[in-house]
Amino acid sequence: MALLQISEPGLSTAPHQHRLAIGIDLGTTNSLVATVRNGISAVLNDSEGRALLPSVVRYHADGGVQVGDAAQSAQSEDPVNTIVSVKRFMGRGLKDVADVMSLPYRFVDEPGMLKLRTVAGVKSPVEISAEILKSLRERAEQALGGELVGAVITVPAYFDDAQRQATKDAARLAGLNVLRLLNEPTAAAIAYGLDNAAEGIYAVYDLGGGTFDISILRLSRGVFEVLAANGDSALGGDDFDHRIYCWLLEKNGLSALGAQDTRLLLTRARAAKEELTDRSETRIAAVLGSGEVIDTVLTRQDFQEMTQNLVARTIQPLRRALRDAGLTVDEVKGVVMVGGATRMPQVQRAVADFFKQTPLTNLDPDKVVALGAAIQANVLAGNRGGDEWLLLDVCPLSLGIETMGGLTEKIIPRNSTIPTARAQDFTTFKDGQTAMSIHVVQGERELVSDCRSLARFELRGIPPMVAGAARIRVTYQIDADGLLSVSAREQTSGVESHIVVKPSYGLSDAEITQMLQDSTQYARDDMLARALREQQVEAGQLLEAVQSALDQDGADLLGEDERARIATVMHRVREAMQGSDHQAIKKAVTQLNEATVQFAQARMDRNVARALTGHRIADLDR
């Protein structure tokens, strides 16, 4: 007979109507699935009792697919068809993957997302991730004995729209109904926040295999709000392994090893790192392909010294995140540790020193994200009554629009809580303009060329009006999953155009971090660049106006001398526009304005005279 689980009071489900929901931590190295049963969030193990599913997929020539440990053990024997760390390729183009040359895969560069050529055909990162998700879905269905209502899947706080969309697509392909995508640090906070019922400001320090994320969250009366997020997308536990590996090479006078020996030593390095969590020294022994024997003792002291600067590199983003959130260290009530690498004593100590308190480590740092996702899934599936709570996240980079001269106007500033909607009014630039191109960009810089292009669309059918008369309201909306939709509406006529951002892939995590750093580093350059572009636009506008006035009335109202004089000044403006000195442009523009004052006066007189011709005073009086 069926096995029953204990429900919350009054929430017993009708037979055959269990609302089974799961939380999935889709990780770069390992993935997990968890669910809430009998009121407790727990990770579901596979039939061998293993909680972690290595995020590795192997394709066979006959179309068969292996996922997890089986695939992982084939990694060195069949590297081309065994895909590891596919998460790094989600929503990415080939040019975004920095270390393409060092990877064994046969990449296919496609517009949008890269693909990988395997023995079973060309596979996209979405399809490969779907295999991992499918494996977790099957595990969950077996463990829960029924169909799943849906899943909450976690993504790094830094994931952009393209990467989030790709994750959703993978879930759909795996036959999962995505209840919501959830930021990993937020999931960790849920796991701790609800289980321990604590309120206040929390920092989530997530040092995974290959990435580091810090998030500042506020938990109050059941409301989770992400105040700021920062990190380093190229720093993780693997770097610590690598330090030991380099140390081994140096110590044993080795150079350039083959792939197999490298993998062997890295595995030994990782084991040594894990040993040093509980012990003060460990022995590293290995026999290389050449027959050479390595047998070395590594002390915790040495290990901590050689990795000191790696630990230090995690501290700078902590400062930045706190600054973004406008908080001081003293205001942080608790620190949540996520990721296996946070088990290292030196990491815990550095974090404790920075925050002046002992970080929370009572939940398994490998599982905490999945546990939180499961709790969220349980709520979204409707298995929890009464104390409803809301979840707020932030967008990691500002979202803006391109304005004249290639400048960025920010519409949703970074670290805005989502879901959110913001609107801004724009107008036309030229007389009789009937269409407007809307270019959605992401980033912190002043020039569009330094930001990331997300989408372009056109608003057509604007009624012809003089420049500046149209009122075009552009609305940016980010939904709870962090996906962006943009609409533009001309207010007087009601014509409207709308786009759900089809993510245009092309920006790596490293670049996002870089963009944030650049925005402060190049702040002055950007200010000058903006001033220059603004002057150029203004000068261009003036030149156009003068030219059209000359074409209309120049021959009648001006003598040849006068026309030549104006032409000279116009030429000077054009010359200044070529340069990069915005002051020079400004000066030339002023000169042109002065040179055309009389002409403008004369035109105005003539226009007034024309307007009055044929009218009686009485007509005008009314």
Added chain:
Amino acid sequence: MAITLTETAAQHVRNFLTKRGKGIGLRLGVRTSGCSGMAYKLEFADEATDSDVRFESGGITLLVDPQSLPYIDGMELDYTREGLNEGFKFNNPNVTNQCGCGESFSV
């Protein structure tokens, strides 16, 4: 007659109650629904009502509303593992018929 928990079931319930952080015991009962007429109800109990019938088994308080009692009196609640799935099993002597999945029954 009474309602009892097996040792394993009692252990799990104790564990769940501790982790949940509140609750005075378990509420058991039946509802008229499901493909064979009746369905079991298994919930955490946060409070007891005056009419509840109370049992103690393995140190756990079990609450049953009087209307439900005849259907489940004499029942033993067990906790078992079947493959990857695990959960509570109702060994109910009153059942004469149950649906294929065992989630609902008739007496």
